[in-house]
Amino acid sequence: MALGLPENVFIANLDKLANWVRANSLWPMPFATACCGIELMAVGASRYDIARFGAEVMRFSPRQCDLMIVAGRIVMKMLPVLQRIWLQMPEPKWCISMGACASSGGVFDTYAVVQGIDRFIPVDLYIPGCPPRPEQLIQAVLDLQEKIRRTGTLTGREFQQRTQLQTPQLLTAPPSDLIVAPGDYRTATQRWPADDKSSSVSSSRWPLPQVN
């Protein structure tokens, strides 16, 4: 007040101001591949109406968006597309991994499905559920707004330090057909000692595949 500002002029921290603006006008890029995509549509439709939280401007062009919602499983063939679209989005940008399949592969632990998109692109927020209820997605948007308000900086300084993926790292264990004890519970795979190949599990239904 000592400065003698006019009535409609405020002084604020520039970072905070930017965060306030960014958080309340998220433009989602719906990367909807499967079931979760339909729930994403439900969130946009009449009953749940995400417009109440300022995130209803779904744009299918990545150049116009700042929030990517990955809804549905991502498979081998789709992953390069996902990465390319992520790179096409301008900064600042955030990513929500919606549903179990996008976050961890979900029930689809098969040869084609990527076991969590966070192995390949950065993710800010995970939503559990298969598919998550619309309320969960709305809560996720609110949480993301909170995150933006707390951590964002105008020039994106907080991202510059993150040169490594701060997520589950790639598995180095060989692929296995079965998960059985004694296994490595941390990586959820069976251990393959070099000399113990012959005494493989006898209770398995099929002979185990040859693992090099």
Add this chain to the structure above:
Amino acid sequence: MPLELVETWDEFTDQKQYLYTLNFGPQHPATHTTLRLILTLEGEKVVRAVPDIGYLHSGFEKLGEDLNYNQYVTIVDRMNYISPVANEIAWHHVVEKLLGIEITPRCKYIRTILAELARISDHCLNIGTAALDLGAFTPFLYAFYQREQIYDLIQEASGQRFHPSYTRIGGLMYDIRDDWIRMVREFVQTFPKAHSDIHRLLTRNRIFVERTKGIGILPRELAINLGCTGPVARASGVVRDLRKDEPYLAYGELRDTFQVVCATSGDCYARYLVRMEEMLESLKIIHAAIENLPAGPVNIDVETKEVLPPKPDTWRTIEGLIQHFELIMTNRGLETPHEEIYGAIESPNGELGFYIVADGTDRPYRCRTRPPSFVHFAVFPYLAVGHQISDMVAILGSLNIIAAELDR
């Protein structure tokens, strides 16, 4: 890759310089989920369309060989994700055919009601999004509100709104409550209003009609030759509906309550009209089924050792627990014949079939899905040629391609 194929395609060599290749998808609003088209254009006219699919191939069939007959229902759910219940019913219909189980009348009727609710919700979404792609936003909101009502019904019955996994071999997860009957009756009364709202918004809407009429004509002979089923085939004049032709569940008893909706022109508008009318026919089936819902048990007799005992029994009685374990333990489980079977039902999209090879254990040796979307998308190159690029969206919308069912 297909892009090179267009280059080496010599039919248009002398005018190749005028042709133009456009990539459409896999991430595009009108592809609904993940489809990709490589269009060869002459000006704005499509000369050739090459679909490229597999952007959602997740190994459903391989996964089915690893899960048992009851577990696989959760995976089947995720196949056609705009009407999951229909997939469950299809899967367990075929499994019960394999095992020779005749389910109880009450279960038949409940499954019939659920299948028809799924059909309505599928058609609602298809019409809503097809209109959305053509620029009409309001019908989408109206249609989606009706879907929410159906979600509520399914949630009330099964506990889950989207992927209920409600069916089990020989019955259902649990019986419905009386309250559900009231809710279904309410839905039967309120839906015609919403249907007529959509009808008034679209059927005589000049923009919608001009963008769909005469677009993507599928002649009857071609429809049969390409293996089309369901609304796509019926819009082309193929009078075939498995609900009438090979009655399953309660459709045999209810066959006088509904009619098979057909059209002859085979264009996008005809497919739209067929879907609109089918919703009303489905409503008639639901009405007849809910009023004639038989009493009695919903599951077959537990003594047959094929159905899981009710959950209270499993938790509270030793017999129930033993029966439960007899079925779910890996070295016990169901006994299946060493046989192969093909069975199909009329899913909202067309003939959804399963080809199961059983090897005596409680897991399928091979479970092939016959997906209607896969067959219907193969039709697309025939429909696209000669139309303008903006019509691609209308044709895609009218075929109702569901990527997860397409790629599995």
Add this chain to the structure above:
Amino acid sequence: MLQSMIAGEQLLETLRERTGCPAISFSTFRDNYRILVPREYIYVVLQCLKEGFGFNMLVDITAVDYLYYPDARHRFCVVYCLLNTQTGQRLIVKTFLDEPDLNLPSAFSLWKAADWLEREVYDMFGIIFEGHPDLRRILLPESFADFPLRKDYPLRGRGERHDFPAISRAES
């Protein structure tokens, strides 16, 4: 049921007569009627079924890998599901294949529906359909090396699904 059996026997007789193949066998299970055809005759039989018996719709083509099936004598089986849209009659035609010769004539010239269905069988099992206009992989990427629905391919793959570069936050 009995009448259908008689109809099946009649169909079989006519089929043997017209195609000149004595080794066609017939079986039923529930409401499925199946004929087993030696692979050399598969195209002739399909053609005869389409043109002589009115099976004008090809509902499905699929394959089965019998590698671990109890008492199986052959490795692969290709299954054609046919439908007569006039009478509603269904017929399943099966033929066995063994490695190394995994070739079959394509049914594309009879039913256009065979186009994508055969491509899928090729993609998943590696069975080659001769005469198919465009036999490429359909669901998996072109660079994929294996045939995933074969029984000797593990459910979780051989690491293909994670063979991609990762993008960190600083790079994007």
